[in-house]
Amino acid sequence: MTLPVSETRETIRVLEGVDEVARGTLRFIWNAKEKIDVCSDSNGPSVVMGVEASKRLIVDWKDSGKKVRFLTEITRENEKFVKDLAKVIEVRHLDGVTGNFAVSDAPEYIATAVLREAQPATRLIYSNARAIVEQQTYLFEALWKKGIPAEPRIKQLDEGVQPIQTRVLEGDTAIREFMQKMLASPGELIACTEASALEPVYDLLLKRFEDMLANKRAAENRPAKWLTSIGPEDVPMMQKWVGLGIEIRHISKLPPLNFGCTESEMLVSLERGERAVQRAFVSNDPSSVRHFRSVFDELWRNGIDAAKRIDELVRGVERTSVEVIENPQESLRRAWDLIGSSREVLVMFSTPRAFLRQVKVEAFQRLKNVVQSTQARVKILIPQDEQVIAAMEEVRKMVPTVDFRVMNESLKTRISLVIVDRRKSMVFETNDDAKEDLYEAVGLATYTESKSIAASYATIFESIWRQTELYEQLKVHDTLQKDFINIAAHELRTPVQAIINYAELAIADKGQREKYYARLLRSVNRLQKLTEEILDAARIESGNLRLSNEVFNLTQVVAEVLADEESGIRNKKLEIVFVPDKRKIELYGDKARIARVIHNIVGNAAKFTEEGRITVKTRLDEKSEEAVVSVADTGQGIDLGILPKLFSRFVAKSESGTGLGLYLSKNIVEAHGGKIWAENNSGGKGATFSFTIPASQQRSRQPVSTQTE
Known part of the structure; x- marks a missing residue:
């Protein structure tokens, strides 16, 4: 064969026919100085090694010490040619190679669009234009770096192992095709996505599950699990999915990406939202697939059944994480x-x-x-x-x-x-x-x-809050009770000691016996009064205060109490003035205890008023049909710190008394259906105590807790 003459100027030519293509190819090979780089589709190895002339030329050229690199897609169909070719030159595998071109360091470039197995090319593009050669050389280097050596690829084919690939899919068509491939794969299919993410492939999933329903064994070998987050707006769509037969669970918080896995491949998308996904990563890297499946399994364990979640949403039941x-x-x-x-x-x-x-x-x-x-x-x-x-x-x-x-x-x-x-x-x-x-x-x-969790914590908080309040009250109560015991012991000791002393004096001095008897009687009466106060306090606490009710004249009772109180203030510059209502006021109640209320209030006014006047008034309020008793003094008034708790137990500012007087008065008045209150006088001097009792025609009004005789 006569070799073609080399081009001396930059040119681009198309060579037609087997002979022309052969001469062009030979000239390209012999013009190369040290190396040739070839990129070919899967038919390329058969053309080089299947055509005897091409095979001999490559062998001879390699034997001359020159370097050849060959990039192609290695498949089962061309594996035998690749094995022979790899013995002569360096071969690499790259998925999806479709073009056919070669560059040399002449520098020259040749390319053909289509190659048929073991047949020579019939059309060839040739160029020695430096720009074209450099561009194609750059392209080859980029593809070469992505390729893998022929030996491991051949081993994958021989052992049936898929090559490890991670690539990007662009466009919803390519992604849909890959998902269709995943749906057709045997084994378990899992997905972790937004609720709307699988809607575009509903028809594909429907086909998968129709096939599974038709073939029970296929259904057992190809289960599907879907993990998603179901909100109120997703209920209609999810009811459709649940009816399809997919095992679905709900979690409150999804990972920041959508992904799906078969047992050997995975698809991952960072895009979220309603529109179809336009870009996704796919891989069959076992370590990546295992990682995403383990993430799925962990999330799956914490998920709840979709049917239960849908039921909760329909019933308006709250669920939070x-x-x-x-x-x-x-x-x-x-x-x-x-x-x-x-x-x-x-x-x-x-x-x-x-x-x-x-x-x-x-x-x-x-x-x-x-x-x-x-x-x-x-x-x-x-x-x-x-x-x-x-x-x-x-x-x-x-x-x-x-x-x-x-x-x-x-x-x-x-x-x-x-x-x-x-x-x-x-x-x-x-x-x-x-x-x-x-x-x-x-x-x-x-x-x-979660409202229920927060409400439960709030209940615990409020319970402890009330406990602290009760604890403070208990501490105050304990203090007051101790003070009361000390006061009561002191107050009881005084009349008891007086009784003992006057009894001994009466025995020793018969001439003064009458005088001592009178003093002894006063001490006994005082002791009886103190004892009654303590007993009544106990009866009130236990709810067993009994009223000995009768009809009595209020004016007469007040007058008797004031006469008794006047005898005790003779040493003071104090005047007691009684202003009764002109009308006769009859009450139905416990006369003795109402008298004690008046005693307590007037006696209290006398304790805190060294000089001046105590004015006691009674009147009948026809509108409310109640009798009103008021006691106003010109003393020092009520301490503002005591005023809110004035009628509580053991509140006493005087140096004597049990501290139960006003507490008993309040409970006695309320037991009769009345009310009691106190206030400092507007003039800034003294205080006024008042209480009301229903008139006798309202004797049927009795508090529920009061017992009467």
Whole structure:
């Protein structure tokens, strides 16, 4: 064969016919200096090794010490040619190679559009234009780098192993075709996507499951699982999917990508939303497939059945998740975000130091600003500690609208609670309470928007809040009771000692016996009065106060009480004035106990009035059909600190008395269906006590808890 003459100027030519193509190819090979690079489709190896002339030429050229690189798609069909070719030159495999071209360092370029197995080319494009050669050389190098050596590819084919590939699919058509391939694959199919993501391939899934329903064994070998997040707007579509036979579960929070896997391949998309996916990553890398399947399995275990979720949505049942936050800075930031948009905040600190750490970082100054802005109601519980009391008082001054309570030290825990609007809640673990730094002390936190969980925490909080209130009341009660016992013991000791003394004097001095008997009788009466007060207090506490009711004249009872009281104030510059109603006032009730009420009130006025006047008035209020008794004095008035609890047990500012007088008076008046009150006089001097009792025609009005005889 006569070799063609080399081109001396840049040109691009098309060679037609087998002979012309052969001469052009030979000239390209012999013009090469050191190397030739060939890129060919899967028919290329058969053309080179299947045509004897081409095979001999390549062998001879390689034997001359020149380098040839051959890039093609290695398949089962061309494997035998590739094996022979790989013995002579370096061969690499690349999926999907469709073009056929070669470049040399002459520099020259040849290309043909179509090759048929073991047949020579009939048309060839030739060029020695430097720009074209450089461009094709660059293309070859890029493709060569993506290729894999022939040996492992041949091994994959011989052992039936698919090559590991990870690539990008562009356009919904390519993605749909790949999904169709996945649906046709044997084994389990899994998907973790938005609810709308599989809608475009509903028809493909329908076909898969129709085939499965027709073939029970196929159904057993090709199960499908779908993990998604189902909202109210997804119910109609999900009911359709559930009816299709796919096993579906709901989770509240999906991963930030959609993915699906067969047992050997996976498809991943970062795109979210309603429109069809335009780009996706696909891979058959076993490690990647295993990773995504393990992620799916973990999420699947925490999911709930789709049918149950749909039923909850139809019935309006709330379902929320619990989020675990391990970063203390993030969890504390989240807590402040919640507080900043709240109407009510309940906080329970785990330990006293947890509260003190918040004081240290000026959290309550920040809380003050929030409360001023939102007008939120804030209640805070803190375990008992001496340091806490002092710090809490300082914080109270800073944020006076916040309610603080100190709970028993035994209620210390390892968690702090923040409950917002009884709808959202956060729980903070105390990692190391000895730490001074807030972020070092706080461990992980959980956050949930579950109303039921927040309401349960709020119930626990309110229960402890009430316990602290009862505890404070109990402490006050204990103090008052101790004071009462001391007062009662002292008050009882006085008449008892007097009785003993006067009895001994009467025995020793018969001449003065009458005088001593009179004094002894006064002491006995005083003792009886004290005893009756204590017994009546016990009866009231147990609900067993009995009234000996009768009709009596109020004016007459008041006059008798005042006559008795006047004898006790002879040494004072004090005047008692009685202003009775001109009308006759008859009451139905316990005469002796009403008299004791008047005794208590008038006696109380006399204790706190050294000089001046005590004015007692009675009148009949025809509108309410009640008798009104008022006792006004010119004494020192009622201490404003005592006024709200004046009629409670053991409240007494005098140096004598049990502290039960006004408490008994209130209960006796109320047992008769009346009411009692006290107020300081408008002139700033003295006080006025008043009470009402229904008139006798209303004797049928009896309190439910009162027993009468």
